[in-house]
Amino acid sequence: MPEPLDAPSTTTTPSPADVGTLTPGGFQPLLLAVLSPAFGYALRLTRNRADAEDLVQDASLLAFRAANTFTPGTNFKAWFFQILTRCFYAKHRQQRRRPTTVDLEDTPDIYLYSRSAASGLPWEGDDPAARLIERLGTERVADALSQLPEEYGVVCTLYFMEDFAYHEIAAVLGVPVGTVRSRLHRGRKMLQKVLWQVALEAGIVADLAREEREAGGRP
Amino acid sequence: MTHAHLSRFTCEEAFRRLDDFLDRELSAAEMTLVHEHLEICEGCAREFRFEESVLNGVRAKLRQIDVPAELQARVLAALAAEGAR
Numbered sequence: 001m002p003e004p005l006d007a008p009s010t011t012t013t014p015s016p017a018d019v020g021t022l023t024p025g026g027f028q029p030l031l032l033a034v035l036s037p038a039f040g041y042a043l044r045l046t047r048n049r050a051d052a053e054d055l056v057q058d059a060s061l062l063a064f065r066a067a068n069t070f071t072p073g074t075n076f077k078a079w080f081f082q083i084l085t086r087c088f089y090a091k092h093r094q095q096r097r098r099p100t101t102v103d104l105e106d107t108p109d110i111y112l113y114s115r116s117a118a119s120g121l122p123w124e125g126d127d128p129a130a131r132l133i134e135r136l137g138t139e140r141v142a143d144a145l146s147q148l149p150e151e152y153g154v155v156c157t158l159y160f161m162e163d164f165a166y167h168e169i170a171a172v173l174g175v176p177v178g179t180v181r182s183r184l185h186r187g188r189k190m191l192q193k194v195l196w197q198v199a200l201e202a203g204i205v206a207d208l209a210r211e212e213r214e215a216g217g218r219p
Numbered sequence: 220m221t222h223a224h225l226s227r228f229t230c231e232e233a234f235r236r237l238d239d240f241l242d243r244e245l246s247a248a249e250m251t252l253v254h255e256h257l258e259i260c261e262g263c264a265r266e267f268r269f270e271e272s273v274l275n276g277v278r279a280k281l282r283q284i285d286v287p288a289e290l291q292a293r294v295l296a297a298l299a300a301e302g303a304r
Binding site: 028031032035036039044049053057060061065109110112123124126127128129130132133134136138141142145157165166184185192 | 234237238239242244265266268269270272273274275276277278279280281282283284286287290291293294295297298301302
């Protein structure tokens with residue numbers, strides 16, 4: 001049974017006054033409020049819609065049975081995501097993440113910034129990476145994330161998909177906050193390197209560089 | 220880069236806090252020091268803006284999830300069956 005989490009409430013979690021004691025009737029609205037983000041998280045973990053649906057349903061049943069371990073007024077979403085994460089590892093322990101072809105060791109800081117500046121892509125302004133990320137699109141970004149080594153990919157998934165603070169990610173995964181911080185720092189660097197490689201292979205870098213040159217040549 | 224006050228962060232000190240600053244995981248005092256540095260250092264400010272732009276862009280893309288319409292009904296049915304046991 002999962003341990004109750006003592007993380008602070010988030011905006012997506014009803015206030016303690018709304019929760020009261022967690023009866024079966026009180027459990028349902030809390031669960032429904034986190035079902036969509038839970039599916040998104042499950043989809044990134046399983047990378048398969050059918051498996052993600054099964055995972056959310058299995059986690060919902062486990063959470064329902066363990067409802068008496070949840071402390072009303074604490075963070076239901078983090079508590080449920082902890083159950084979902086454990087459920088995933090119990091069912092998919094053998095599943096391997098897609099191995100990346102990019103060497104992720106010793107990735108320098110601000111990798112995309114350096115590469116963009118050196119390659120003639122936008123690197124200044126209020127939202128300088130917007131066009132690059134927009135061209136990459138949801139599928140390529142999600143695919144890049146799935147190429148990170150497991151321990152980094154899961155932390156980055158929780159970080160990017162939800163508004164979890166470091167201590168909430170730590171609670172979901174059952175690891176120290178310092179571990180979350182270091183994995184997130186490295187994972188973000190790795191992700192930038194993979195994104196750049198994906199953008200290169202898709203011709204996005206060349207397209208954006210050409211567009212920048214053409215825009216710069218205008219009177 | 221030169222700095223007017225020794226109490227302000229250097230570029231290196233500010234850069235070391237880039238991730239925690241963007242994630243608002245610094246103390247209030249450290250947040251202020253990084254803010255002050257970014258106000259006087261355009262080079263660091265440009266790097267921070269780019270990193271923030273990447274984070275926001277990736278976040279926006281990954282949150283575009285098409286949730287199956289029947290998922291909620293399916294979960295509720297499973298809970299009802301569990302409760303009826």
